[in-house]
Amino acid sequence: MKLHRSNDKPVKSWAGLILVSLAVLGFVLFGACGVSKAQEQKRVTILHTNDMHSHFLASPNADYSPGSTGDDATIGGIARIATKVKEVRNARSSEGTPVLLLDGGDFSMGTLFHLLRGEAEMGIMNFLGYDAVVLGNHEFDLLPTATAEIVSHRGDIRVLATNLQVLDPTHPWGAAIQNVFDSGDILPWTTQTLSNGVKVGYFGILGESAWKDVNKPYGSALFPLGQRDRFQAAAEAVDRLRNEEGVDIVICLSHSGVNEPAYWTGEDVDLATQVPGIDVIVSGHTHTLIPTPVAVGKTTIVQAKSYTARLGILDLEYNEVAQKWDVLGYQSVLIDDTIPGDPDTIAEVEEYIDKINDDILEPLGHPLFADPAVETTFDLKGKYAVEHGLGNLVTDAIRWSVARALGDPNDPVVAAVESDGVIRSNILAGTTGIVQTSDAFEVVPLGVDPVSGKTGYPLVSFCMYGSELYQAAWVDTLAAFLQDSDLWISWSGVGFAYTDYLAPFIMWRCLNFDDPSCQARRRIGNDTSTLYRVALNYYVASNIERLEEISYGLLKVVPKDCATGLPLSSLDEAIVYKASGEPLLQWEGFLDYLASFPDADSDEIPDMQPRYSGPEGRIYRACIVASVAHGSPLSEKVGVLRSFRDRILLQHDWGRKFVDAYYSCGPQVAGWLEEHGWAKSLVRLLLLPLIGMAKIALLLSA
Template identity: 30%
Template sequence: MKRFFSSFLLTSILFLFAGNLQAQELTILHTNDMHSKLMGYGPESEYDPEIINNDNTLGGFARLATLFTQEKSKNPDATLILDAGDFMMGSLFHVAEEKTGFQLHLMKEMGYDYTTIGNHEFDFGPEAFANMLNAAEKKGGYPKIVCSNIIFDKNSKDDDALEKLFNDKKILPYSVVKKNGLTIGIFGLLGIDAADVAPAKKPVTIEKPEDAAENTVKMLKEIYKPDLIICLSHSGFYPSEDGKSYVGEDIELAKEVPDIDIIISGHTHVKITKPIKINNTYIVQTGSYAYDLGEINLNVENGKIDKFDYRLIPVDDKIKGNENITDQINEQIIYINKHYLSKIGLSYDTKVGQTNFDLNINYHNLKNSNLGPFVADADKYYLKENGIDADFSMVASGTIRENILKGQNGILSVSDMFRVMSLGKGYDGIPGYPLAKIYITAKEIKKLSEILVMSRASGGDGYLYTSGLKVYINPKKMMLRKVQKIELNGKPLDFSKKNKKLYSITADTYLLSFIGRIKKMSHGLVTVIPKDKNGNPVSDMKNQLIDINPDKQGIQEAKEWIALIEYLKSFKTGSENLPLIPENYKKGDESLVEESE
């Protein structure tokens, strides 16, 4: 009897011990910076989620939903599905989100547990973001949203609708969830750079991410004593200059707040196949657009991560898309056509052009990227065809959101062109930042050209492409003394003080708003004052909007994505009887020429 009892006790202990081991397992599936890419791309017209192995497109919510189901079935009670922000803004689907809440609700239906707020969630302003969430709530809800460092303005009503969602706990500073015996604390952060590039978020501001993180982690540990703390950080990191390590806000966050166990990173669109480990903190990021799904499989033992396995799962044509998700997306396309695109004589799937090569933005080689010059040329052409002259046009690399890909057949649709220049919304309610026109002197063009040289040297989002402007530099000269000669539309520009003529620049309102801030950006070294055609200083770009059709009542705003479509129409037709992008656009940026003395 004693032997039986001892044997039973030993078996029970082993069973409980084994059960405890099982309870420490956790699977985390994660994405970041999806930017409303509900459809796969490469180009979008070739995306066919219902059939496998018939296209080369990447991404798509239908495929992602299938992966969620497959991976979660392996560990159903111990799986978290997370996103690190910028889930919105980047395709025609975001156009209808404020009215329908479609994408946010779809994310919940797909299985997302938590996400955080990125800078592009504020593209239409705090009230519009609140409207999106309220619309999704009426539709059936959205994933839990966590953000710990948002600060609302007590003296402004412009953020009251979003603040109410925080007060009503529809958006949380943090959350605590139980998964398979583990207590997990989850919180979110909006990074400093992300906040800086979100001008439409005003009057919302942020607390310093490290301070908010430190306070939140301390509170979580004292009150909830979690086994794991996960931060959804829309802050990001980049490879170091030597390529041997990583630098950036999330790297510093891990150093300053070491009790964070895992940082699911976003904002910088960096794809890593192995986790970064800073002391005991793991940092991961999948790139962007849900082209890959991140998967973490870990064990926690004695309050510490004992095993951390990480991989990226390609979201490609080997995965058959979820049919229900596909059907819902197709219904939403019908809605977008009816309520938005039909008003400007377009439809989502309309074929508008053809290409025999890729046009891309490569942040590692922006000078040789050919998409920037193409967009700048399109803007200038579009205005000229409508009787509006501009001496030169400018486009920032950071506003170009998608490459133009040949794919298998090179067919380009309206949706493909929109994805290229998808940011913002005009004062007319039609998506896309509107084009505007300002005037500066020849001397200021010289100053601006020096800034162009600096921006191109530093790369990143601020690399500026131009059409109509050609700058000749001596790279050996000192900073702000490099520009030797300037040509406007093939003619030399006299940029001496005696030339008092005003010259016109066209760009979208987002980019032009930075022109007047050059003095601050250059630490007082350079001043460029935007003016109207009469030479009066301009502070509100709304007053400089281009009216593409003055014969109609009100201002008919000019959009860059429409400029792309109109520019395509100017080309000769190719094999598919569609306008074919000419071979000369295989070249990169040739608007800056280096010359020696």
């Protein structure tokens, strides 16, 4: 027994030592292999952008200095985003967390970079290492053949379009998209396995509002592409990814958007509600800043403004108990001058700028990318549902360039119009006052000529009756009520006065282009006795049919041949051509108009005309009779009466009744005054006592 006991102890001792050694060795080995908390707990970080619209530089471009910090006030810039992407990747890599870089669509169309038709956008996104993008409506701006060209540059990027369908593969546009579907350059869904073993499933949705905005030059009936029901397409994609592909997380890249300012409502919220099983929706289209993620059931929705102004950073961890991906943290990073631009990305962008200069601008005879187009001491900014200097500048450029191309003084361009939805950028003076060619292009960058395929909306010209001009102007009086910025129309060559929600009670045409206040003018009759030549871009003209739609048939405008008065069979007949035989593109006409401005300070740079620093009284909500009598709604005396109306009369029941009575008969009086100019002086004299009493009442009420 003693011998047995004495032999037993050493055996146990050696066994224990071996076990301890193995445990230590295992700890060291597994520790060296780096099994991190992120791998054990399934973590993923999503970086996201949307609606970049080729804005790889910040505006104004002359102020943008990505190579340094603390010296400009610009917002945006892809080189700054690249720096932030690298910073996040490095930080998460040390934790073992994989990082995805995704985009919610409309990555192209908006700056001179898109003249390269996807080469710059896809090239730069590949350079940053984007994993997946969805096609937005603006990826179709240059027609589906160009969409196919854009995605041909995709490199390693997954391009998604789940509910896009080809209706007519025999049509050249349909065939182009079918070919990139067949080649796998556009995918209905796809997967990606990350470094920590998490399998990601992607699909992409183009929303209903975005689909309406797709450029269809000959109307929806003749367009060879269509849109499947987004809920059904999404549900099928989720089912495929979860049940057949066995993914751990489903990410929808959705160019649908949310409402603003109520970002917790809208198409993407509806999508999350109707289609359970989506873990994350990276949203786009509405250019919305969602400050904190929107949660709909187990779905998280994010969107990061537009124009490279923001980068979203979404940290996720899988919750085994709740069977959902929890948000660990979220940042919507403002891309400003506190972030230095990545030097390699700066160099990459410069290479594309050189290509644009060498291959496009210089051969066309235009100033180069960074050349001054004009200098300004003030900003020109759009403002919703009111006349603004930027809209006046754009429409004046249309009227001027079309009149120059047509060259017939006996057939003048009476009116030019532009929708605010097509004016894509403000003009900013910045610290230098220099507006570069690239900045000016961004104001009206969109579109394509459907006949020649050249980039940019062609300008068109046709005739309308006076009554149709009144109907088109009625849209402006409804714009504030309808809350749709695309419906607000800026005008050149004509002006009108209106009362809320009613058709203009008077319109006039300006007889002298260089008369900002339109002192020399003639009334336009609200009838079909006279045809007036108008000018606009192809896209706005092709959407004239929307007038009838939004007015439930009340408003209808039919483009007509100015020589015969007969309706045009196609808008292609109205395209304006230059003497060279090339179509007159809007962006080229805009640059030429700026170049025509005088150089007051002799520095060889045209100067922005002071008239565009604010409204000129082309469109006004009337103090009707007083405005006509004083010649302008901007008159100081008219301003007194307007303030008296708003601050005194409208605050009392009796005052509101008086205003209603005034507006019921005022248009007739104003119209009579326009036709009998001699009476304006008498009315101005009669209004003086009323203006004096209004001033006293305003002082007493202050």
